[in-house]
Amino acid sequence: MxxxxxxxxxxxxxxxxxxxxxxxxxxxxxxxxSWILLDGANDAPASSPAELAKAIEVAVETAPGLSRITFASEEIGLHQAIYLDGSGAYIAQDGTVIDRWSGIWERPELWLxxxxxxxxxxxxxxxxxxxxxxxxxxxxxxxxxxxxxxxxxxxxxxxxxxxxxxxxxxxxxxxxxxxxxxxxxxxxxxxxxxxxxxxxxxxxxxANADAKPELPSDLASVSESTDWAVVIANAQSAYPSAAARRLMMPAAPGEPIAIRFRQDFEWTPNGRSYAWVSPEGGSIVAKDDPAMGDAASTVVEKLYPIHAAxxxxxxxxxxxxxxxxxxxxxxxxxxxxxxxxxxxxxxxxxxxxxxxxx
CATH class of the missing domain: 1.20.120 (Four Helix Bundle (Hemerythrin (Met), subunit A))
Structure with missing residues (x-):
């Protein structure tokens, strides 16, 4: 002892x-x-493909190299755009850029x-x-x-x-x-x-053997002709009753756009339901539905929401x-x-x- x-x-x-x-x-x-007191932080989240597409378009126009955009939620009514150089922006539901930052030290929630x-x-x-x-x-x-x-x-x-x-x-x-x-x-x-x-x-x-979907690597790249409303609408068809939570741009040329959804049974705020969409035409090329997963993946999905309350x-x-x-x-x-x-x-x-x- x-x-x-x-x-x-x-x-x-x-x-x-x-x-x-x-x-x-x-x-x-x-x-x-409770302490992110920016204008629009308490707004009700928009969810239609047209409204989300508008937020994506604003994020793309605001700065080059968009990495991802997390859509507004009940917690924070602002879209958060993150760029490859570490900068970012908060975008209101009406498309107004509320705040910009060049690094994490300019936003307390990021460096914390x-x-x-x-x-x-x-x-x-x-x-x-x-x-x-x-x-x-x-x-x-x-x-x-x-x-x-x-x-x-x-x-x-x-x-x-x-x-x-x-x-x-x-x-x-x-x-x-x-x-x-x-x-x-x-x-x-x-x-x-x-x-x-x-x-x-x-x-x-x-746990059961759970093979992840194979993603194509020969797709057209994101361009000015990419129709974001079609991309969101088609991805939504994979999970009709789920909420679109985050869009991630292709990590390399030829890869698809990834969109995360949150289904009703998921505890994770941004969900673990994935749909991968072609930048050209917006067709779904793969999906990963946690409803089809094993008990182990269900437990893992609960770790973060329990930890972060x-x-x-x-x-x-x-x-x-x-x-x-x-x-x-x-x-x-x-x-x-x-x-x-x-x-x-x-x-x-x-x-x-x-x-x-x-």
Whole structure:
């Protein structure tokens, strides 16, 4: 038990601050729809092919190199266009360009997302966040084991009673055990998203071989003659009752346009229902319908909406907010008390016996 306590304390001291950053950025992102206060952010989303086509046309005209456009939703009533150079724009339902940016630092929701998912370090940072998710799982389990010995002294506080080492340890222990169920969910869902191989292994008993559709690579490229209304209308015919959520331009010449839809049974805000359309003529060349998928893919589809509180309504968002803020307190106070104790011990070591006694 002493070794377990030592590992828990040292690891918390080393990574607590980073976990606090992830917890705080994730908590702020939970309420993203409440603090994006641009004109039109609260407008009801348009959904007809003609209205969506107009948004695509505006996005194409606004800047070269359109990568994707995420259509307005109930959360944010603005279309978001992202370009290959990292710039972007918010477009209102009437086609007005509301805001432009040249990089993520000009929009808080963009750099907060990058911080939470990638630690501002790209794919390497994403791997680190996945490892931190595994560490958080270990923290939560070992913390509950260590708490069990002192369960009779349990007293829940949102803040330490005093700024002494013992009070901070008691607060850390009791807050951690209260938040442990939610922290386990947040850590597990986040880790499985970062490392799909883990979810593949865990869900293999309920998975079936699922061959992805082969996409053509010899189609005509997107051009001025591309009829976006026809593209959207034809893609919509693949999922008549679904909502079009995102259009992605071909990654290479000859490839089709990809359009994501959200069907009623899907929890993911942007859906996982794909239709691939030819830029010339707008005919459907392939589709990937999650309704035909296996149980494992159904579980995987639920990871992000649970993690980001995109389902469960206001109460689940409050619950995940508590989990995020708890992680902030646990990480910050663990790091602060650990290193304060180390430096205090070091400074005392170099004092004379008389000075130490005083």
């Amino acid at each position: 002493k070794l377990l306590s030592l590992l828990h304390r040292w690891t918390g001291g080393l990574v607590g601050l980073v976990l606090a950053v992830i917890g705080l950025s994730g908590t702020v992102l939970l309420w993203e729809d 997302f990058d911080l939470h998912h990638y630690l501002l370090m790209g794919e390497f940072g994403k791997t680190i966040t996945g490892v931190l998710g595994i560490i958080l799982l270990a923290f939560t389990i070992t913390g509950a084991i260590l708490w069990w010995r002192t369960r009779k002294t349990f007293r829940f506080r949102l803040w330490p009673a005093r700024y002494t080492a013992s009070a901070i340890v008691r607060h850390h222990r009791d807050l951690g055990v209260v938040g442990s169920p939610l922290l386990l969910i947040a850590a597990a869902t986040g880790t499985m998203m970062v490392f799909p191989a883990i979810s593949s292994v865990l869900l293999s008993p309920i 995109k389902v469960g309504g206001f109460l689940w968002r409050i619950a995940m907010t508590f989990a995020g803020l708890a992680l902030v307190l646990l990480g910050l106070l663990a790091s602060w008390s650990f290193w304060r104790g180390k430096f205090s011990s070091r400074s005392t070591k170099f004092l004379s016996p008389v000075e130490s006694a005083n």
